[in-house]
Amino acid sequence: xxxxxxxxxxxxxxxxxxxxxxxxxxxxxxxxxxxxxxxxxxxxxxxxxxxxxxxxxxxxxxxxxxxxxxxxxxxxxxxxxxxxxxxxxxxxxxxxxxxxxxxxxxxxxxxxxxxxxxxxxxxxxxxxxxxxxxxxxxxxxxxxxxxxxxxxxxxxxxxxxxxxxxxxxxxxxxxxxxxxxxxxxxxxxxxxxxxxxxxxxxxxxxxxxxxxxxxxxxxxxxxxxxxxxxxxxxxxxxxxxxxxxxxxxxxxxxxxxxxxxxxxxxxxxxxxxxxxxxxxxxxxxxxxxxxxxxxxxxxxxxxxxxxxxxxxxxxxxxxxxxxxxxxxxxxxxxxxxxxxxxxxxxxxxxxxxxxxxxxxxxxxxxxxxxxxx
Numbered sequence: 001x002x003x004x005x006x007x008x009x010x011x012x013x014x015x016x017x018x019x020x021x022x023x024x025x026x027x028x029x030x031x032x033x034x035x036x037x038x039x040x041x042x043x044x045x046x047x048x049x050x051x052x053x054x055x056x057x058x059x060x061x062x063x064x065x066x067x068x069x070x071x072x073x074x075x076x077x078x079x080x081x082x083x084x085x086x087x088x089x090x091x092x093x094x095x096x097x098x099x100x101x102x103x104x105x106x107x108x109x110x111x112x113x114x115x116x117x118x119x120x121x122x123x124x125x126x127x128x129x130x131x132x133x134x135x136x137x138x139x140x141x142x143x144x145x146x147x148x149x150x151x152x153x154x155x156x157x158x159x160x161x162x163x164x165x166x167x168x169x170x171x172x173x174x175x176x177x178x179x180x181x182x183x184x185x186x187x188x189x190x191x192x193x194x195x196x197x198x199x200x201x202x203x204x205x206x207x208x209x210x211x212x213x214x215x216x217x218x219x220x221x222x223x224x225x226x227x228x229x230x231x232x233x234x235x236x237x238x239x240x241x242x243x244x245x246x247x248x249x250x251x252x253x254x255x256x257x258x259x260x261x262x263x264x265x266x267x268x269x270x271x272x273x274x275x276x277x278x279x280x281x282x283x284x285x286x287x288x289x290x291x292x293x294x295x296x297x298x299x300x301x302x303x304x305x306x307x308x309x310x311x312x313x314x315x316x317x318x319x320x321x322x323x324x325x326x327x328x329x330x331x332x333x334x335x336x337x338x339x340x341x342x343x344x345x346x347x348x349x350x351x352x353x354x355x356x357x358x359x360x361x362x363x364x365x366x367x368x369x370x371x372x373x
Contacts, residue, residue: 006250007282008368010336011044015228015242017056022239023209023222024057031216032200033057034082036223037072038064042357043287043364044227044245047075048371053226054079062221066091066100073098082127084221086137092116096124101160105129105138110151117156126151127161128191128198132183133176134167141183145190152196161200161219162191169215170207170232181215207231210238229345229356243345246336247363251300252315253279254326263317264309269294276320278305280332283312287362288334289352296351298332300324302339305332335363 024033035053037046050061050072060080063069066088069081082101092112095102097120104110104126117124128148131138139147144162152159164184168174184203191198204215206225211234224231228243257263257277262270278300284290293311297304298318305318320326331338335345345356352359 005281005368006252007280007286008248008370009043009363010246010248011048011369011371012242012244012246012373013048013052013371014373015244016044016049016052016226018242019226019228019244020053020056020058020222022241023206023220023225026209026213026239027216027220030218032059032202032219034060034062034202034219034221035226036062036084036221038062038068038084038223039361040068040364042224042227043360043362045364045369045371046072047077048369049226050077050079052373060101060219062223066094069100070094070098073100086129092124093120096120096122099125101125101127103127103129103137104151104157104159105131107147107150110154110157114154114156122156123158124156125158125160127163127200128159130162130164130184130187132164132166132180132187134165134180136165138164141187142190144187145194145196148191148196148198149194159196159198161202162188162198163200163202163221166203166205166208166215169205169212170234172211172234177212205231207235210235224357227360229360243336245345245360245363247334247367248336249280249282249298249332249334251278251326251328251330251332252281254320254328255279262309264293264312266310268310269308271319276324276326277308278318278320278326278332280316280318280334281314282334282367283314283316285313286366287359287364288316289354289359289362292348292352296334296348297343298334299336299338299341299343300326300330300332302341304341304343 035058041049089112093116096116113124129138168177200218202219204220208215209220228241301324349359
């Protein structure tokens with residue numbers, strides 16, 4: 001007998017494919033497209049998203065950790081895989097073994113890649129990370145030429161690319177963004193002066209891909225937009241994206257309460273009169289932030305139902321409005337569409353005081369993902 005928990009996330013892989021094609025349509029034909037599938041595909045499932053993205057035309061895939069890259073390789077993904085953070089030096093042999101593209105920002109890691117490549121008699125492919133102002137990782141822009149030339153001359157290391165990451169590409173007119181663009185241009189020029197000409201220069205994240213075509217260069221790296229979510233308000237109206245994730249649950253319990261009856265821990269909410277309360281079998285351990293208590297709504301019978309009482313680790317309660325006939329087993333929607341009503345990921349993220357990225361990742365904590373095309 002098959003058992004399925006009464007709370008899940010629907011992921012539309014067809015939406016992933018449509019988003020990849022829409023984003024690629026913004027770029028020149030010769031510009032490569034990287035789909036970023038780190039953090040388990042932003043909560044959508046890295047392997048399934050990777051396959052859908054590559055089938056839709058993605059040329060490469062980006063992840064955050066060596067573990068994420070190896071998991072995709074072992075699952076049969078053959079597309080070029082980039083680890084966008086620098087792998088610890090002791091991971092260099094695995095980078096070479098699995099044919100993974102490494103980020104290079106320190107001499108220690110560059111030397112480790114060279115040793116691993118020489119030992120395995122295989123090339124270690126690297127991309128030089130240039131810090132143009134985000135101050136996270138990377139070699140300083142003014143040092144890029146000298147450092148890149150040193151890396152390019154290491155035995156066994158192929159310096160295929162050079163890249164940076166924008167801090168404010170989602171803010172139109174921001175002078176810091178323009179300064180980062182200029183710093184990267186200077187870094188590229190210094191590399192050329194040293195005789196180093198990496199084949200792939202890339203800077204554009206989702207926001208820059210949509211808003212700043214001058215940054216497309218040889219490749220763009222799209223993450224949040226692949227999943228149908230906008231990186232900022234500034235990109236709305238610039239491209240039509242199709243949200244891929246819906247979050248749903250089956251009502252586990254429906255009951256009537258009387259005037260003054262309280263609900264959930266601390267009894268912070270009391271009924272203002274006789275009311276119908278429905279319980280959903282998911283809570284903050286499933287990514288429904290506790291801070292949403294008393295702020296969010298869910299859809300039942302195509303109507304918005306206000307969440308009441310404190311959200312628990314595994315359950316939450318909502319007040320069912322008059323006229324909605326709710327029963328245990330009925331479907332409720334926390335993110336997505338039901339009838340003519342829609343609750344977007346951004347709406348819930350705003351109520352939680354966070355961003356759609358974090359919310360989508362959080363729903364992967366415990367929820368089953370059900371895929372469609």
